[in-house]
Amino acid sequence: MRVVYETKGKAREYFELAVNLYSGCTHGCTYCYAPQVAHKSKLEFQNVQPRVDLLKNLELDCAELEKAGETRHILMSFLTDPYQPLPGCVSITGKAIHTMKTHGLNVAILSKAGDCCDLDLMTNADWFGQTLTFDNPHDSRKYEPNAANPLWRVGSLRVAHNAGIQTFASCEPIINPTQTLNLIEQSAEFVDRFLVGKWNYDKRADLIDWAKVANRIIERLDKLGKSYYIKKDLAAYIGHPEGMRVEAK
Template identity: 25%
Template sequence: MNTKPFNGKAIYNPSGKAGEYSYWACNFYTGCSNDCAYCYCKKGVMSHVWSNAPKLKKCFKDEKHAIEVFERELMQNLPELQKYGLFFTFTSDPMLDSTIELTKSACSRCIRNNVPIKILTKRAEFSKDFIDLFEHDKNHGRSTDWIKLYAIGFTLTGHDELEPNASTNAERIKVMQKLHNAGFKTWASIEPIVDLKASLSCIEQTLGFCDLYKIGLMSGGKLPNKEELRMFVGRVCYKASAYGAKVYWKDCIKKHLGRDIISAATVDRSYNIFK
């Protein structure tokens, strides 16, 4: 990867905790109607532009301009994006009714240019369109190679009450299984950990159809008991290994434990879900 960070209007190199999710990311909107109680965007540097309704970033005139900028920045960084993939998105949910069309438009340009796509959402409704499109192409003898460029992820906390306008955790898990069965790569963001029991339950419910877990603590929240966290880590590593899944432990967990986490299931930031 280039040592000099790229900071475009749509595409950029995230840093800090966001950088643990992807080398490259795209943000079109700020704000999110899921209205999660723990959302980090409601606090700190994002708070002054945050709302419960997604708004196109001010650097874009309209959605047509946004996709023009995106395509230009995509081509400008194409070799590295083909290598590392592009994450959607850190400042909203890319699969909301109000954001999904621009997400789809951007993804179609990624597909045409062989750029892998990493989506993270709390929505379940969109999945039927993705599966129907795949089945349509397959049944009509069209190429379905594009499916290999999608890794669709769901945030799973096990606490619907903290995510009042999102699809329920149960709905997200059900959709994850359908997508995985259809052939899509699937992954889960087990972050934030609201409580260890609920997070472990989400992992156990998705074993066998989740390829990768990214696990992190609540930002600014109360840290879990170290001994309980050690037991949680051990159980997750054991269960993930048994099902052939991979686990990325975020730096906040390793820092709290005071050690690295070594197991057959554990991967580092350079892990490529597409390979």
């Protein structure tokens, strides 16, 4: 594969295939691990550029995946956001989705941009997701300064759900457990699956009682009757080191 890749580690708990449309991301999230992966400073990482020959290479990869009978979803994106505030951003993402669907492949979107521009290109076999971290816009601006307002993200999930697209919320990282619980309540009606993970790479995370957090979130999700996956790093605190997956009854 040229641009589509098999994920590893923590990312693989979400989706097994992914593609990054851009090098870098403008959101500037303080908790982001991607600059380290890219061997760039956080400031350098915010200098976003479309990947060279992305669409041409994606076409070649998708043709091979179609021939192989691939059915797994291809996520956009782990190391960037598919909706960057750049000229032509929406058209690049739309063209990427069109390419995948032309080859009969399944698409997944994960964003913090609050956009849902390309839902008309997606089907009910696809997934549309938003990262939900804070319900307080002030806290969101502090930790993820250039990402969309939390209310916009929640709103885009509602729009996608109403359009017949499967929806998921990535509640990771959990920085303020109370706000995460609030977001679950606010979005449960139109989110099909919740993916939940702890706060990593920050010493302040050591001050949080993760077993208590995990149990509170599971209790809330069970009460709401939602499907969810608790990632390994959080589930380990309650005796599930391989993660915890529950389907709605």
